[in-house]
Amino acid sequence: MTRLLDPADWRARERAHAERADALTAGHRERSARGERHPVEDFLYTYYSYSPAQLRRWHPGPGVELAGAAGEERAGWRWYAPGAAAGSLRVDDAAMRAAKAPLLRAVERMLRLTAARPGSFGCFGLHEWAMVYRQAEHRHPVPLRLGRAATDAVVEAHELRCTHIDAYRFFTPEAVPRNRFAPSRETQPEFEQPGCLHAGMDVYKWAMKLGPLVPGELLLDAFELARDIRVLDMQASPYEMRAWSGEPVRIETAEGKAEYVRRQRGFAERANALRLAVHEAAFGAALSPATPSPR
Secondary structure (H helix, E strand, O other): OOEEEOHHHHHHHHHHHHHHHHHHHHHHHHHHHHOOOOOOOOHHHHOOOOOHHHHHOOOOOOOEEEOOOOOOHHHHOOOEEEOOOOOOEEEOHHHHHHHOHHHHHHHHHHHHHHHHOOOOOOOOOOHHHHOOOOOOOOOOOOOEOOOHHHHHHHHHOOOEOOOOHHHHOOOOOOOHHHEOOOOOOOOHHHHOOOOOHHHHHHHHHHHHHOHHHOOHHHHHHHHHHHHHHHHHHHHOOOEOOHHHHOOOOOOOOHHHHHHHHHHHHHHHHHHHHHHHHHHHHHHOOOOOOOOOOOO
């Protein structure tokens, strides 16, 4: 059943969305204008390649008509069509589903399988350490917090348990055989699990790929989650990041491991709640999350 929103309602939501998006991206936009970089926050715009302007665009989601929108800029956006009411617009989800069927099937499967799988909480963020293991030089122009030898020793004192292909693919050659798993792009749906910080950040990627099938409010929730996770990801990394992300989470200690897992579980719960909401909005099917793994 299609719901008709009057102009006052949907314009208020659109305005609130733009204001929230602007507040979330203000720091990045100001730094970009000055030519400054931020090694924590820039990741959300470089790795995911979505601009503040894309994040600012509000969609109502499927099954909603926007009264009086036919004369608006939105009428020229892709995947919009005239609604049943005179002068209204709606998301043309049927056209998008037909044109983007393989992509939508892949995203639906990823959301569904990840949400249904119990989380794993024993990785301690060592994926970032594995990316610099036994390397004289590393990808980021930031010094190692413990130095090279001590960083290597931390890796060697632990079992690597990374399940995320987009972290694993950056492991150094020496770190690859130390990982319990060998995830690949083909096996990603089978390996992805909600305890993974990068899988949690990727909820934003899936929401963005679904475009107008995801209401704008959910998209910004996913972006906020990715932003918050990114901070922990860098706090627990081997890099000296205090200038950008605050005090480190020292996962080389028992106390640091406990803090990491506590926050990791909180992010897993937030990520799964968003996975379920995004899946229901885009695909019209309510899912049930997996039973949490024992603490």
